[in-house]
Amino acid sequence: MTSWDPPVAPAVTVIRVSPSTGRVSGPPGALAAWLRELPDEALVWLFRLRPDLATPPPPDFDILAARLEIRGSVSRALERMDTFTLEVVEALTVLPSPVSFRALTEFCGGLDLRETIDSLRERAVVWGPDEAIRLVGVAVDLLGGRPLGLGHPARRCLAAYRLPQLARLAGAVGLPEAVSAGANGRNLGQSVEQSRRDALIEMISAVLADPARVSALLDQCSPRARHVAERLAGGPALGATNDAERLLDVGAARTPVEELLARGLIVGVEPGTVELPREVGLLLRGDRPAGELHPAPPEVGGRAVSADSVDPSAALAADALVRAVTTLLTAWGSTPVTPLRSGGLSVRDLRNSARLMDLPESHAAVVIETAAAAGLVDATPGTDVQFVPTNTYDRWCTEPVAMRWAILADGWLRSPSASWLVGGRDDRGRQYAAMSFDTRRPGVAELRAEVLRAVLAAPDGIAPTPEAVRARLGWHSPRRTGALFDGVVDGTLVEAELFGFTGRGAPSTLGRLVATRDAIQDDLSHLLADAMAPLLPEPVEELLIQADLTAVAPGPLVPRVAAELARMADIESAGAATVYRFTESSLRRALDAGSSAEDLHFLLGQLARGGVPQTLTYLIDDTARRHGRLRSGPAASYLRCDDTALLTEVVASRHTQALAMRRVAPTIVISALPVAELLDGLRAAGFAPVAEGPDGRIVLPRPEIHRTPARIRVATAGPTGNRVNQLRDVVRLVRRGDESARAAQAARELAGEELASVRSAPLILVTLQGAVRDGRRVLLGYVDQQGTPSDRIVRPSSLDGGWLTAWDERSAAPRRFALHRITRVADLDGSFEGPPRPPAPETGDWVVPPVADADADDDEPA
Structure with a gap:
């Protein structure tokens, strides 16, 4: 045979839903023309939803349309779509393009698609009117492989078959004998053989696209074979079998798989793998060609808790967070912390901070990272870097508890820090440190917000389980996976409880407020403070002082009173009511800070409900009487006292022998130690000395308070009003540039340019x-x-x-x-x-x- 003409494919009836051929683009320039007709506000919203399109600003609508076809941009847009939206996109890859909204709705089983299609149009993933909806072409490459559990089109499945296999299959599906006979020739050139393969693939594909002929082929199969085909039609369309490479005559088929293979109803695409062609799958699905869709997210379930206890628990957690930050930064203000050379907090400093706040180390890392995100603590500039509170911390301390918590919560919501990584190790075995750049992850704030919304989707009084949250997230973001995504779920559940967005694991009023916000706004801290204030008890200015030298604050103290009380008493237990304890050392701390006994009596007299117990009055007077009786000055240092008996006791005490004191007069002792060391040694021995200056006046040391300038905080989430104005400017630039480009194109056409080329x-x-x-x-x-x-x-x-x-x-x-x-x-x-x-x-x-x-x-x- 010297020549061979490919046979003409027989006439077939076209199925209502024809598989996509990949030709989804509209007429040249149609997408740019559609964008050109959009109102400015729609373009601004497009740039807000897909900011990569506006960076840098596109010079005209042709370039903007080109960016809409870039694989990375479309992939990022698809990552932010829920399961149902992606299923609709996959349906568009199956249907011919363009498709009407009505046909798409019928294909999806009559579900309401209006909101979904509008959302896709806003993101320019689909475009065109309802009568001719088109999908951007690159979306077919990303989702069109095996959409909705369907297989590849028959044309692609059959590409794995040799020419003899195609000839045998052509006879099985009822093509003319001349086709199969002509295809069995040997010693053909590669070009001719390839032409025959292509022709046979086209004809067999046309047969499989005919519902009547496919139904007839299925009727020839046994019930077991049909059951296998129906299971593959439900998705996924791939099946594993050892018979994938066997292609027998119809009469020799014995097993269900062999029956389907012999008739081309399934195709062996790889060794051990068979695939149900898309045309056959659509037929078997009948009146539900899209299969089972998921228009609504799964419900969030969990354990039941008392709904009345959720908000009080959340308020208690918020108050504890504020108190922990105050305790930590007050300590760091007096004793700054030196970071590691590689940056971040050392393991020892993290452990000490956790012990100071009485928190587990993992929770302490969250508190530290949150304080940094809120701008309350930062590293000092220069070479000798230390972590110290910023000057913003001083203003923060004067705010009510609700506002202080709101500032922390706002910082946490915006923070890119993955606090749950602290204490773990990276791929190279290095440990993650708190406040280091290693814990920063782009996109963490957005992921945290998604997890928080999933948690807060639980009904009132239900504490969701991590599994239920992951199932909800799997519906909202099915294309987002990875170790970071897995870790953010567990981390956010813990942190939401620490911040009071959940109480006893169930969503609180504060959490639901955050879940209803579309974006993190500049005034979010004020909104959160307004919502938190009713949950907290009113600040009080009174104490219940008891004879055992303890004082109970029946509620949160106003900042001024809390600061005064912190100087003269130690917190013994914290909670809804805080218990303070007065000791000789705490009172001496107040006296060292400049207060006199009269000041302490007056302040406590104003605060104490029911009066000050006599035991506390005696303790204050006794401590004040002994405070300053011993005075030290530079000699290198000296110690003088009018009470010679007391001075004798000091010199003779076995606890002061290391101070190397020598008595030079009945009322004066000198030492080779500096004044500060002499005073510390005497206080450690149980005495109460004070320093005096060269003029004999008492010198009361003030604790050194360290501060560093606060950095300007940059919002990491949510477009501000300025950002919207910037996007409006981008739209104006695009329109002006597009007008210039179209004018230039018109000029080139008038000049007689023969072939339209693209050059950008x-x-x-x-x-x-x-x-x-x-x-x-x-x-x-x-x-x-x-x-x-x-x-x-x-x-x-x-x-x-x-x-x-x-x-x-x-x-x-x-x-x-x-x-x-x-x-x-x-x-x-x-x-x-x-x-x-x-x-x-x-x-x-x-x-x-x-x-x-x-x-x-x-x-x-x-």
Whole structure:
């Protein structure tokens, strides 16, 4: 046989839902024209939803349309879509493009798609009116492989079969005998054999696209075989079997898999794997071609708690958080902490801070990171870096408890810190440290907000389980996975309880307020403070002082009273009512700070409800009487006292022998130690000395308070009013640039330019992507390594890693072209008339021609 004409495919009835061929792009420039007709506010909203489109501002609508076809941009947009929205997008990859809203609704089982389609239009993932909805082409590459559990189209499934296998299958599906007989020839050239394969694949695919003929083939199968096909139709369409490579005659088939394979109802695509072609799956699904969809998220379940106890528990947690931050930063203000050389807090300092706040180390890390995120603590500038409170902390301390908590909560919601990593180790075995850059993760604030919304979706009085939260998140963000996403769930559950967004694990009023906000706003702290204030008891200015030298604050104290009381008493227990204890050392601390006994009596007399017990009055007077009786000054240091008996006791005490004191007069003792060390030694021995200056006056040391300037906090979530104004400016720039570009294009057309070419990098990339999907010929302007320009007519086959692989018409061979050397691309009308397209690598036993680099071509440039 010297020549062979491919047989004509028999007429078939087209199925109502035809599988996608990948040709989803509209007419050239149609997407840009659609964008051009959008109102300015719609474009601003598009840029808010997809900020990468506006960075940098696109010069015109053609470039903006090109960016909408960029794989990375579309992938980021799809990551923020829920399961149902993605299912609708997958349905659009199955349906022919364009499709009407009515047809799409019927395909999806009559579900309400209005809100979903509007959301996709707002993100420009779909475009066009309801009568002709189109999907951006690159979405087909991202989601169109096996959408909705369906398999690939029959044309792609059959690409793995050899010519004899296709001939046998052609006879099984009822194609003319001349087809199968003509396909069994041997010693055919590669070009002719490939043409016969393509023709057989097209004809068998046409048969499988005919519902009547597929139904007839299914009727020939046994009930068990039909049951296997129906299971694969429900999804996924892949099945594992050892018979995948067997293709018997219909009469020789014995097992259900062999029956389906023999009739082409399933296709062996890989060793051990069979696939149900999309056409067969759509038929078996009947009146529900989209399969089972998930229009609503799963309910969040968990254990039941008393709803009345949730808000009080949340308020108690909020108050404890404020108290912990105050305790920590007061200590760091007096004794700054030195960070590690690599940055962050050392393990010892973290452990000491946790002990100071009486919290587990993991919770202490959250508190420290939150204080830093709120701008209350930072590293000092310069070389001798230390962690100290900022000057913002002093203002924060004067605010009511509700506002102090709100500032912390606002900082936590915006923070990019993954606090739950502290204490763990990275891939290189290094431990994560609190307040280090290693714990910063981009996108953590957004992920935290998603987890928080999932937690707060639980009904009142239900504390959701981590599994229920993950199931909810799996519906909202099915394309988001990874270790960070897994860790943020457990971390947010713990942190939400610490901040009072949940109480006893159940959503609180504060949490539901955050869940209802579309974005973190600049005034969120005021909103949170207003919501927290009714949950907290009113600040009080009175104490219940008891004879055992304890005082009970029946509620939160006003900041001024709390600061005064902290100087003269120690907190013994904290909670809804705080218990303070007066001791000799605490009273001496107040006296050292400059207060006199009269000041203490007056203040306590104002605060004490029911009066001051006599025991406390005696303790204050006794401590004040002994305070300052011993005075020290530089000699290197000296100690003098009018009470010679007391001075004798000091010198003779075994606890003061290390101070190297020597008596030089009945009322004076000197020491070689500095004054500060002498005073510390005497106080440790149980005495109460004070320092005096050269003029004999008492010198009361003030504790040194360290501060560093607060940095300007940059909002990490939520567009502000300024951002919206900036996006409006971007829209104006796009419109002005588009008008200029269209005017220039009109001028070129008047000048008689014959072939419309695209020359900008985004448009070149989008045009090549469309040519790969549609199999179109294009004219390629290319500059080789020597700088020689040439024009080549090619048919692109793949685009990956900065290289275009295409069949070069001039050299009749596949070649690779570096994308950065392509200067222009122009679409060519008409079908490809050169040699047949070589088979893809996955097509089995055929030898794929080697792909040469275009720079290695020795031919003369076109």
